Amino acid sequence: MAKQVNGINVDNLTGFTNAVTKTPDKGRVDFSVTSRWKGQTRMEAEVSSFTMGGVEIPKSFTIATDEPEELLGANTAPNPQELLMAAVNACMMVGFVANAAARGIVLEKLEIETHGQLDLRGFLGISEDVIADYDSMSYTVTVKGNATPE
DSSP: OOOEETTEEHHHHHHHHHHHHHOGGGGOEEEOOEEEEOSTTOEEEEEEEEEETTEEEEEEEEEEEOOOGGGTSOOOSOOHHHHHHHHHHHHHHHHHHHHHHHTTOOEEEEEEEEEEEEOHHHHHTOOTTSOSSEEEEEEEEEEEESSOOO
16 A cells, blocks of 8 residues: 555655656646636636646646726636735645655644735836835745654
């Protein structure tokens, strides 16, 4: 039976790590997303495949975004900023969970809260002194498991 830590098959993770170490091209991935405007502030992004080690792997996902009514949308889906933060959290979390599993660290809890602040005057183009970007972004990681704090 395969060793599972945090839901990760450690034998598969070790095998994959060894394969990429031996043949680095096996670890090269290409991702793409096609986004289509659906009216007002609504958009749907389609994920149809990705390429890993030169092999195309089919997928089929649709991701919707919208803005809240206060930002001229219909509030039918998370807005792009919320999805951006969710994606950053997911990327950090996958890395954290996989690396913990590789070290035999059993997690009981893992939570990442991300906060970003931006000034809409930059997005709206009404102030040359404000860029359309985040003023700040921060995150807090809460973790509980069988490892030492270090």
